[in-house]
Amino acid sequence: MNRKRIIILTVAIIVLAGMLVYTGTIFAQTPTLYWGSSGSEVSKVQSKLQAWGYYNGPVDGHYGAGTFNAVKKFQAKNGLSADGIVGKATWQALGFTPATGAARTTQKYTPSRGVSGRDDIMLLSRVVEGEALAEPYQGKVAVAAVILNRVDSDQFPNSLAGVIYQPHAFESITNGFANRAPSEDSIKAAQDAMNGWDPTYGCLFFWNPSKPVSSWIWSRKILTQIGAHVFAK
């Protein structure tokens, strides 16, 4: 939920690409090490310090008190701030070249061109049209917001198309009403929801209480009513 929501809210329609970059840095050679770190990187440091006579504990890959003290001693001797943290400078002093913060690509970068927010708004507004045609404007924004909340929720598919086309999720999708062209109001409502307006404050369900619905849905906590729909978490 909210996983993507905060950033989407923060900068409207900016696309998040951080995750890819994150996986790219996973294999960086010289991570910052400190008390409590473990792994082969710690072993590397331990054996180096052992060879140079700063460390006489076991090379076990666990950054404990012994390693901490050895690192501090090493740092003090080498004119580094003796904080016991193996950062870039310490790695370098130990004789490891740190991976530079940014890898240089050798090929010329081609600007991207495939992204437009338009498709999402049209898809969303068609469901709004199908589900909330006769509802007041706030009710339309609310329906759009519920769909977006589902995308962010752990209980529903992870994409807008996945949520909208989830079998039996929306009546207007099942019976094909959502294939009609959306009205100006529905598009505006979808846009407001995309820009972060959520009159339901995080609801995941809505239904018309005067129509028959399956009984389990009534077990959800109803937060508010807008027009003919009640909204629940």
Add this chain to the structure above:
Amino acid sequence: MLKRWWIVPTLIGVLAVAGLAYWGSSVSNDRNQLVTLINNRNQRAFLEMVGNVQNMEVLLSKSIVSGSPRQRMLIFADVWQQAYSAQENLTQVPMAGRNVTRTARFLTQTGDFAWSLAKKYARGQSATPKELAQLNELHREAGFLAAELNQITKRSEDGLLSWGEIRAESRNKLAGQPLTVPDGLTKIDKNMEEFPTLIYDGPFSDHITARKPVGLTGSTINSARAGDIAEKFLEVGSDQDFKVVDTDNVSGTIPAFRAYLKPQNADLPRVNVDISKKGGHVLSMLNPRDVAAARISGQKAVTIASDFLAGQKIDSMVPTYTVEQRNMATVIFEYKQNGVLIYPDLIKVKVALDNGEIIGYDATQFYMNHHVRKLAKPKLSEKEALAEVNPQLKIESKRLAVIPLENLKEVMVYEFKGNLNGDVFIVYINAQTGDEERILKVVETNGGTMTM
């Protein structure tokens, strides 16, 4: 001659019956084909999910046994991928009027939890004893799920499986009590209920979904007071005179009154203003009136929105973006503390570009997050941070900011906005560690231009 009068009508009759029979059989053929197609898709999604869950169980057990951090990291990444896929497939099974939200949630959380551990190992840390205990529990639960799913699969081999979706299916049913897959999944879902809350370093952790607002100050108000606040709020941004026509309750994370107002002298749709019960803060407002052709610029809209916020006595808010769509400009403001931009504390103000009226307002995130932060002095200088940015990026602007991470923890970063052959990126470098925390890409969409 007379004796043969019946030949023509009979011939027509026979032709009609034959035609009808042909038409009927082709319709029925088409229908059977469609039913088979749909069933095959359902079957695929279901069986793929069964496979995913089995893989999850195996991978979770491997992650517990493995002694190598690097290996563990790869296994956790695998768990994440299998759990994600299982969740996608589960949510494609037709579940009319039934519910598998708990199973879906278990799958997402397990994947998310594994991903958070993978990242932990990537940073050179390792799982805590508590996290290992949670892994054991997740492994047990995945095993339960896999075994239950196997029960359903077994019945499908016996030919007793149906999707309960298409009525005609019952015709083909063999003797015995048929079990529909949705029924089976619903039954499993009920047993997933007792799963304990999972608290870890990721976006779906239970401590994040249950978070409470921290920015509300003041005492509780009643609905009459909320109405007054709503009327005053609208009067500032408009030359119309608004009166409350209805008030509702919203019992969300921030309990609120929702006042509906109408302008006195015009037949326009109702405007809603949401006011928090604690402190009477305006959380949100939407005025759905039609907006005519734009007569003021986006720049002017920013000034109008800024003046409006100042009038609301919400200080230290600076405009950061404007999104222009359909003759409306949505201006995004961020809170600034000691020169540092605090991204979680945002307010959006929507201005109609025909006459400059304020027609939308949203401060929900501001009141969820706003508090005075203890801002530690950055360990890195701006120059040192810039050294971490890809040198190909042509830097256009830079500043200090606080951004929320996936787990909603806040970190102080240097924000560098740069250009690479026409593509604009925003890179966030942790001001204490020099880690690249996030990269955002700015996209100009057809739906509206975005400026910074």
